[in-house]
Amino acid sequence: MYGLEKLNIINVKNVYRNLPVPKLVEEAIKRGEGVLANNGAFNVYTGKYTGRSPNDKFIVDEPEVHEDIWWENNKAISMDKFERLYNRLTAYLQNRDIFIFDGFVGADLQYRIPIRVITEYAYQSLLARQLFIRPNEEELRNHIPEYTLIAAPKFNSIPELDGVNSEAFIILSFTKKLIIIGGSQYGGEIKKSIFTLMNYLMPKRGVLSMHCSANIGKDGDTALFFGLSGTGKTTLSADPQRFLIGDDEHGWSDKGIFNFEGGCYAKCINLSKEKEPQIWNAIKFGTVLENVVYDENTREPDYSSDKITENTRAAYSIDFIPGAIPSGMGGHPKAIIFLTADAFGVLPPIAKLTKEQAMYYFLSGYTSKLAGTERGITEPQATFSTCFGAPFLPLKPMVYAKMLGEKIEKYNTKVYLVNTGWSGGPYGIGSRINLTYTRTMVAAALNGSLDNVEFVKDPIFNLSIPTSCPGVPSEILNPKNTWADKEAYEKAAKNLATRFAENFKKYKDVTEEIKKSGPNV
Numbered sequence: 033m034y035g036l037e038k039l040n041i042i043n044v045k046n047v048y049r050n051l052p053v054p055k056l057v058e059e060a061i062k063r064g065e066g067v068l069a070n071n072g073a074f075n076v077y078t079g080k081y082t083g084r085s086p087n088d089k090f091i092v093d094e095p096e097v098h099e100d101i102w103w104e105n106n107k108a109i110s111m112d113k114f115e116r117l118y119n120r121l122t123a124y125l126q127n128r129d130i131f132i133f134d135g136f137v138g139a140d141l142q143y144r145i146p147i148r149v150i151t152e153y154a155y156q157s158l159l160a161r162q163l164f165i166r167p168n169e170e171e172l173r174n175h176i177p178e179y180t181l182i183a184a185p186k187f188n189s190i191p192e193l194d195g196v197n198s199e200a201f202i203i204l205s206f207t208k209k210l211i212i213i214g215g216s217q218y219g220g221e222i223k224k225s226i227f228t229l230m231n232y233l234m235p236k237r238g239v240l241s242m243h244c245s246a247n248i249g250k251d252g253d254t255a256l257f258f259g260l261s262g263t264g265k266t267t268l269s270a271d272p273q274r275f276l277i278g279d280d281e282h283g284w285s286d287k288g289i290f291n292f293e294g295g296c297y298a299k300c301i302n303l304s305k306e307k308e309p310q311i312w313n314a315i316k317f318g319t320v321l322e323n324v325v326y327d328e329n330t331r332e333p334d335y336s337s338d339k340i341t342e343n344t345r346a347a348y349s350i351d352f353i354p355g356a357i358p359s360g361m362g363g364h365p366k367a368i369i370f371l372t373a374d375a376f377g378v379l380p381p382i383a384k385l386t387k388e389q390a391m392y393y394f395l396s397g398y399t400s401k402l403a404g405t406e407r408g409i410t411e412p413q414a415t416f417s418t419c420f421g422a423p424f425l426p427l428k429p430m431v432y433a434k435m436l437g438e439k440i441e442k443y444n445t446k447v448y449l450v451n452t453g454w455s456g457g458p459y460g461i462g463s464r465i466n467l468t469y470t471r472t473m474v475a476a477a478l479n480g481s482l483d484n485v486e487f488v489k490d491p492i493f494n495l496s497i498p499t500s501c502p503g504v505p506s507e508i509l510n511p512k513n514t515w516a517d518k519e520a521y522e523k524a525a526k527n528l529a530t531r532f533a534e535n536f537k538k539y540k541d542v543t544e545e546i547k548k549s550g551p552n553v
C-alpha cells in the first residue's frame with residue numbers, strides 16, 4: 033500500500049495517510065498521546081527527550097557523499113550499521129498502526145521536494161502536517177515521495193548492538209533518501225533533520241539554504257533574521273507591522289527567497305499575550321504544544337513553568353499567523369539581521385556591519401546555546417555556531433558563506449548584528465535585553481530610521497553602534513554604559529574578542545579584509 037513495500041515496510045496494521053486535523057486529534061486522544069488544552073491545542077509530554085540530541089545524530093558515510101560532507105561537524109555511521117538498524121526499525125513497525133504525512137519542503141515549485149513522514153504517533157503526523165507544506169487534493173493524488181522520514185520514538189536503539197550512542201538515533205542517508213529517528217520524541221528532530229536534508233540538497237542546485245526567519249514590510253521589502261535556536265527568529269519575525277514568510281528555514285535563489293516549511297515551531301516559555309500576541313493567538317485547535325505544563329482541572333497552559341523543560345514549543349500552520357504570505361516567497365532581502373544571544377553581555381544591542389564584517393560574523397556564528405534546546409544545556413553557553421546553524425549543516429561552511437557573500441554584494445543587502453541576549457553584565461548578573469527594545473531597534477533598522485543617525489565605532493569589536501534610536505533609551509545602545517563596573521566590562525569584552533580570534537583561525541579560505549574585520553585583540 034502507498035508504495036510502502038519498496039521501503040520494506042510490510043505487515044503494518046492500519047495505515048492512516050494525510051488525515052485531516054480533527055481526525056488526527058481524535059486519533060491522538062483515543063491513543064492517550066496527550067490532552068487538549070483549554071485553548072484547543074493538543075498538548076503532549078515528550079518524555080526524556082525535550083530538546084535536540086546532537087550526540088545521537090549521524091550521516092551515513094557513503095562514497096557518493098564522502099567528499100562533500102563536513103565531517104568535523106557531523107558524526108559518521110556506516111551503511112552496514114544503518115541497514116541493520118533500519119531492518120530492526122521496520123520489524124518493529126510490523127503489526128503497528130502508522131501515520132503518513134505526504135507533503136513538500138520548499139515553497140518555490142521549482143525547488144520543492146516531495147517528502148513523506150511516517151510516524152508512530154498520530155500527533156506526530158499532526159506536527160508534520162502543521163510544519164511542512166501541505167499538498168492540495170490534486171498534489172496529494174499525484175504525490176510521489178522522494179525522501180522518506182520514519183520516526184518511531186518508542187523504538188529504542190541498543191548502543192552495543194547498533195553502534196550508536198544511546199537509545200535515541202537520528203540518521204540520514206542521502207543516497208537511500210531516508211531519515212530514521214528512534215528513541216526521541218522531540219518534534220524538533222523531525223523538523224531539523226528535514227532542514228539538514230535541505231542544507232544538503234539546495235546548495236547543489238544553486239540555492240543558498242539559511243537558518244533564518246523572513247518577513248516582508250508594507251513596501252514589499254524582505255528581511256531575514258538569522259540565529260541559532262532561541263535567539264529570536266520566530267518571535268521577532270512575528271511582527272504585526274510586517275507579513276510573515278516563515279520563522280526558521282529559507283532558501284535564497286536567483287529569484288528571491290522562499291520558505292522551506294509551511295508552519296512555525298515557536299518557543300513558548302514565558303509566552304504572554306501582551307508581548308507576543310501573534311504567537312499567543314496561533315495556539316488553538318490544530319496546534320501541537322510540547323511539554324507545556326497545564327492545570328489538571330482547567331487544562332489551562334502554564335507558559336511560565338519550566339518544570340519539564342525551558343524548551344517548550346508550539347507547532348502551528350503558517351496560516352495561523354494573520355497576514356502570512358500564502359506563497360511562502362519574497363524578493364531579494366533588503367536587510368539581514370544576525371541575532372546573537374550574547375551571554376557575556378558585551379555586544380551592543382544593535383550594530384551595523386560592513387560587507388566584510390557580515391562575512392566574519394556569519395562564519396563565526398557567535399551566540400549562546402540557550403537552556404533546553406540541546407540535551408545537557410541548562411544555562412546559556414557561549415558557542416560559535418557556523419552560519420548560525422552548525423548543527424544542521426552537512427556541507428562545509430564555505431559553501432554557504434561564499435553564496436551569502438555573493439548575494440549580499442549583488443543585491444546590496446544591509447546587514448545588522450542584534451544582541452538579543454544579555455546586557456549590563458554576563459548571564460547571572462546582567463539581564464536579558466528587553467524584547468520591546470529589541471523589536472523597536474529592529475523596526476528602526478528595517479524602516480530606514482537608523483540610516484540618518486550618527487554611529488560610533490566600538491573600540492574592541494570594531495562595530496558601528498548607533499548613538500540614538502527612536503523609542504529606545506540611548507544609554508543602552510553602548511554596552512559599556514550598562515555595566516556598573518567598567519573594568520569588568522573591558523575584561524569581558526576582551527575575553528570575547530580573543531575567543532572570536534581563536535575560533536576564526538580555522539577559516540583559511542577567506543580574504544585578508546574579512547579576517548581583519550573581526551574584533552581587535
Ligand SMILES: Nc1ncnc2c1ncn2[C@@H]1O[C@H](COP(=O)(O)OP(=O)(O)O)[C@@H](O)[C@H]1O
Pocket residue numbers: 259260261262263264265266267268279297298299300301451452453464465466467468470
Ligand atoms: N530581546 C529579546 N529578543 C528576542 N527574544 C527574546 C528577547 N528577550 C527574551 N526573548 C525570548 O527568547 C525566546 C526567543 O525564541 P524564538 O523566537 O523561538 O527563537 P528562535 O526562533 O530563534 O529559535 C522567546 O521565548 C522570547 O520571548
Ligand SMILES: C=C(OP(=O)(O)O)C(=O)O
Pocket residue numbers: 083084220221223224259260261262265280297405
Ligand atoms: C527547533 C529548533 O530550532 P529553532 O529554535 O531554531 O526553531 C531546535 O533547535 O530544536
Ligand SMILES: [Mn+2]
Pocket residue numbers: 262265266267279280297298299
Ligand atoms: Mn524558531
